[in-house]
Structures are given as structure tokens and as C-alpha cells.
Amino acid sequence: MKNKRKKIKNNELERIAQELCRNTLRDYVIPDHVKENLTLGFGQEGDPDFRVFELYVAGKRPEDAQSIIVIKVNIYTGEANAEVFLEKKHSSIS
Secondary structure (H helix, E strand, C coil): CCCCCCCCCCHHHHHHHHHHHHHHHHCCCCHHHHCCCCEEEECCCCCCCEEEEEEEECCCCCCEEEEEEEEEEEEECCEEEECCCCCCCCCCCC
8 A cells, every 4th residue: 555645845855954954063063174075965764754864074985984964854744853973062151
């Protein structure tokens, strides 16, 4: 039996991922050399109800890539979550 739920279009999923990425990364330190070499990857991994967006720094070999953030977006609900692989900014309390 086919799934009859309506899928969200890829461009809308990407918009959701970009917004979550911007909002999430505000709290993290991103070194300049990383900012200059960012690459966005898009695909499906594991659960077919999710699309995966990954911001990373490419390496000489694929296994040398450094992941910055991985965002998974549900293709039916638009619900998204992020996993970040950077150091958080330190807040100063005065």
C-alpha cells in the first residue's frame, strides 16, 4: 500500500534546513578557515521519511570531510532537528 501523505517539496525542506542551520549556528564558534570552505550536501539516510542536509568542509578524500552540522527534516511534517559538531560560544556573565 502506498503512502498517501503529501510530501513537502525539496526546496521547502531546504528552506527549513537553512533557517534551522542559521539559528543553531549562532551559538557556535566557526573558525574563518572553516567558513571559507563550507559545502552543503543533501540526501536521504536511513529513514525514508527524512531528508538529510549536511554542512561540511570537504577533505582530500571523502572520509577526511569534517562535518559541521547535520539537519534532518521530516518530508511530511517539516519537523527538523540538528546535530552540531563545533564548540559552543562561551557566554560571559557579569
